[in-house]
Amino acid sequence: MKLRNRLVAVVTGVTVVALAFSFVPLYILVRALETSDLDHALFRQATALAQHLPGTYAAGHPLDEGHADVPESIDPTPRYTAVYGPGHELETASESFDGRAPPSLEALGLRRPVPWDGVAVDLEVGDTRLRGVVMPTGDQGEALLYAVSKSTVEDDTATLFELLLAIFVFAVGATAVIARILGERLARDVHSVARVARLVAEGDLAARLGDPRTMGADETRALASDLDHMISRLDEVVSSQRRFISHAAHELRSPLASLRGELQLALRRDRTAEEYRAALTEMLSSVDALIALAEDLLRLARAQGGAPATRARARVADVVREAVRMARGHDDDRGVTITVPHALAEFPVEVRGAAADLARALRNLIDNAVVHSPPGGEVRIEVVVVESGVELAVVDQGPGIPVEDQPHIFTPFFRGAGGENQEGAGLGLAIARGLTEGSGGRLALDTRHTGGARMVLHLAFADPGSAP
Ligand SMILES: Nc1ncnc2c1ncn2[C@@H]1O[C@H](COP(=O)(O)OP(=O)(O)OP(=O)(O)O)[C@@H](O)[C@H]1O
Numbered sequence: 001m002k003l004r005n006r007l008v009a010v011v012t013g014v015t016v017v018a019l020a021f022s023f024v025p026l027y028i029l030v031r032a033l034e035t036s037d038l039d040h041a042l043f044r045q046a047t048a049l050a051q052h053l054p055g056t057y058a059a060g061h062p063l064d065e066g067h068a069d070v071p072e073s074i075d076p077t078p079r080y081t082a083v084y085g086p087g088h089e090l091e092t093a094s095e096s097f098d099g100r101a102p103p104s105l106e107a108l109g110l111r112r113p114v115p116w117d118g119v120a121v122d123l124e125v126g127d128t129r130l131r132g133v134v135m136p137t138g139d140q141g142e143a144l145l146y147a148v149s150k151s152t153v154e155d156d157t158a159t160l161f162e163l164l165l166a167i168f169v170f171a172v173g174a175t176a177v178i179a180r181i182l183g184e185r186l187a188r189d190v191h192s193v194a195r196v197a198r199l200v201a202e203g204d205l206a207a208r209l210g211d212p213r214t215m216g217a218d219e220t221r222a223l224a225s226d227l228d229h230m231i232s233r234l235d236e237v238v239s240s241q242r243r244f245i246s247h248a249a250h251e252l253r254s255p256l257a258s259l260r261g262e263l264q265l266a267l268r269r270d271r272t273a274e275e276y277r278a279a280l281t282e283m284l285s286s287v288d289a290l291i292a293l294a295e296d297l298l299r300l301a302r303a304q305g306g307a308p309a310t311r312a313r314a315r316v317a318d319v320v321r322e323a324v325r326m327a328r329g330h331d332d333d334r335g336v337t338i339t340v341p342h343a344l345a346e347f348p349v350e351v352r353g354a355a356a357d358l359a360r361a362l363r364n365l366i367d368n369a370v371v372h373s374p375p376g377g378e379v380r381i382e383v384v385v386v387e388s389g390v391e392l393a394v395v396d397q398g399p400g401i402p403v404e405d406q407p408h409i410f411t412p413f414f415r416g417a418g419g420e421n422q423e424g425a426g427l428g429l430a431i432a433r434g435l436t437e438g439s440g441g442r443l444a445l446d447t448r449h450t451g452g453a454r455m456v457l458h459l460a461f462a463d464p465g466s467a468p
């Protein structure tokens with residue numbers, strides 16, 4: 001069933017039930033109140049009449065016709081009176097009965113003796129429907145019937161019925177129309193959301209719902225803006241993946257192209273064994289570069305993909321020692337030295353993360369620092385305990401990172417000015433950041449530090465609250 005039709009059916013159904021449950025009791029109550037008012041007036045007037053009845057008529061004589069006092073009636077209302085004898089048989093009746101007064105009280109449906117305070121009855125005279133009361137007037141079963149036409153009560157209740165029916169029909173109709181309009185609006189919003197979702201699924205990442213104010217309800221407005229936001233994020237992710245792939249392809253192409261060049265050169269003419277060996281050695285270094293790049297790409301994919309490994313823990317001293325061991329500094333022929341804090345070996349603190357990941361992240365920072373250091377320079381590793389963990393800083397004496405490069409250094413394949421000639425692929429910092437964040441830590445450049453670069457790894461304590 002369509003959303004719109006379902007909404008119309010439900011809302012209209014609820015309105016019908018709600019109105020029926022309020023109008024029917026209202027109608028019954030008003031009718032009962034009017035009848036009770038009329039009975040009350042009839043009892044009062046019948047009692048007054050019954051008191052001086054014996055002196056004012058003789059059996060067989062017609063009674064005074066007169067008028068009754070009926071509540072809410074403007075016109076004079078003719079009264080119907082009849083007197084019944086000890087055997088409940090009719091003795092005399094007013095002319096208003098036109099000779100058709102009930103011949104006995106039994107004809108009115110009264111079997112037992114009439115109660116001392118009277119009883120109300122419904123009766124019909126010709127086409128006229130009457131409401132009356134029967135009052136006892138003597139000890140032998142004599143009684144007086146005092147009645148009037150029921151038309152005031154019936155007219156009132158009929159008017160009320162027509163009024164309630166008109167309200168009912170109007171309310172139900174109006175509700176159905178409003179529900180239909182609302183349903184159409186809602187369905188339109190849902191259709192627009194579905195259309196955009198379909199376009200995105202088909203690959204159109206430029207599809208948007210646009211201005212959410214055109215949506216009818218707050219909820220659909222929120223949904224529209226969330227969906228647009230999600231598509232924008234998706235677009236960014238897909239674009240960055242595309243950039244990544246094209247950069248990776250580009251980086252792979254350079255060593256492959258040089259390998260190809262070397263192969264062509266080697267094949268151009270016959271060579272001595274010595275020359276072949278030299279050519280092969282060169283090719284081997286190109287292949288090594290390719291393998292290193294492939295490993296870096298794999299490492300980056302892994303570092304960026306995983307959820308933080310929260311349970312692993314590592315000793316800070318081990319991390320630093322391993323990173324320095326792996327770093328390039330040792331075979332650097334420019335005489336760059338790497339220094340670590342004196343008492344590092346006794347430093348007992350443990351941090352969150354796997355030692356191998358953290359050491360690799362730190363090693364990438366040390367590699368950069370060594371590469372950018374002047375000959376004979378010093379790369380200093382600082383270990384600082386802060387409130388929530390440990391900071392490992394790598395400080396060098398190089399030129400530092402230009403302000404315009406700073407926002408980009410963690411982007412894969414970014415290399416600073418002159419970087420195209422460097423041997424790196426621009427993946428080191430991206431990998432380091434991925435590994436650090438994967439261990440629940442943070443990596444940032446200390447922008448307040450002057451003279452050389454200072455990169456800071458912030459690692460969380462393995463046991464929170466275990467600060468030394
Ligand atoms: N200590 C530093 N001093 C000056 N510039 C730096 C330093 N560390 C990083 N950079 C700049 O940031 C860029 C990105 O560094 P990153 O480590 O990601 O790549 P890379 O060192 O060029 O290559 P790779 O690390 O993949 O071998 C570098 O090209 C360089 O311009």
Ligand SMILES: [Mg+2]
Nearest residue numbers: 368424428429
């Ligand atoms: Mg690097």
